[in-house]
Amino acid sequence: MWRHVARIHPNGEALAKEIRGATDLKVLSPGSFTTLCYRMTLTISYRYNHTGTQFFEIKKSRPLTALMDIAKEMTREALPIKCLEAVILGIYLTNNMPGVERFPLSFKSQFSGNHFHHIVLGVHSGGRFGALGMSRREDLMFKPLEFRTLMDLVQEFNGAYRGYWHTLHKVKIGQYVSHDPHSVEQIEWKHSILDLDKLTKEELRKELERHTRDMRLKIGKPAPPSPTKDRRNSMGSPHRGPSSPIRRISRVERRYDLSCALDNLVLH
Numbered sequence: 001m002w003r004h005v006a007r008i009h010p011n012g013e014a015l016a017k018e019i020r021g022a023t024d025l026k027v028l029s030p031g032s033f034t035t036l037c038y039r040m041t042l043t044i045s046y047r048y049n050h051t052g053t054q055f056f057e058i059k060k061s062r063p064l065t066a067l068m069d070i071a072k073e074m075t076r077e078a079l080p081i082k083c084l085e086a087v088i089l090g091i092y093l094t095n096n097m098p099g100v101e102r103f104p105l106s107f108k109s110q111f112s113g114n115h116f117h118h119i120v121l122g123v124h125s126g127g128r129f130g131a132l133g134m135s136r137r138e139d140l141m142f143k144p145l146e147f148r149t150l151m152d153l154v155q156e157f158n159g160a161y162r163g164y165w166h167t168l169h170k171v172k173i174g175q176y177v178s179h180d181p182h183s184v185e186q187i188e189w190k191h192s193i194l195d196l197d198k199l200t201k202e203e204l205r206k207e208l209e210r211h212t213r214d215m216r217l218k219i220g221k222p223a224p225p226s227p228t229k230d231r232r233n234s235m236g237s238p239h240r241g242p243s244s245p246i247r248r249i250s251r252v253e254r255r256y257d258l259s260c261a262l263d264n265l266v267l268h
Contacts, residue, residue: 001080068092068181083119086134086141090121091187094132095179100125103215104174104189107157109166116166122153122173124215129153137164150208158196170195173208176215 002020006012019025062070071092074081081089087104094100105122108115120133120141130145131153139160147153154171161168172190192211194204 001077063186064091064178064183065181067187068095081134083134083141086132087119087121090132091177092181094123095181097125098179101215101219102177104172104177104187105131105153105157106172106190107161107168108170108172109161109168111164111166115169120157122150131157139163149205150212151205154204154208168196173211176218 002016005016009015067088068091070085071089074085074089075092091102094102101124103122103124104119106117106119108117110116118135118140120131120135120143123130123132123145125145127148128145129143129147129150129152131141131143133141135141137160140157143153143156147156150173158168171194173192173194175188175191177187178185191214192207194207196204199207
């Protein structure tokens, strides 16, 4: 946002420095729900329902750990944000809620010949679905944890779109997002892309049920082994069987193995 001010205002950079360096400005709280999420011991349902709005420029291709750094900056700056930034901030603020699973849920609608895109953070906890997000329309962002199925949640958004004379064409649903703020994996934004123009209501329900099963399977999926471990295993002798005695490796052989490993790294 500060870069945006510097770009569009005649005295943008000077103005930004003057404001950010001022010492007589009133310090505003970044929002009530940050305090609720981090300073109080609350039930998941209560904390979820009080996760509100304080959501900067991001790219969806960044790893999760980089996006979490951006979310921290959002809470410090407390500047206006859009729906995608709201999703990232929602992930950040629910990372310490292990019973709450989060997934991207995006929509493509049409009104008066123009297409519109919107995204929220789908949430699943206690057998119920809901959503967190940001929108100019109150019924296109926050949804309480009261929807029994993903189909019910999608239909709720579809009804809200119809209320604004929008035709909902596509729904894109991602996979569950890791609770590890230091994870280097990327968010899977569109695991399932559903074309509402080509699917009947029953077909849509089956596709959403299939996606729900896929997301549940990911929870118990083990993390891939580290590259260091793979490299260490690949350096073992292919000729020695599992029952062969382990021979002590000499210092010369260790230097040779290290040289071969470095050569492989350069070649590959």
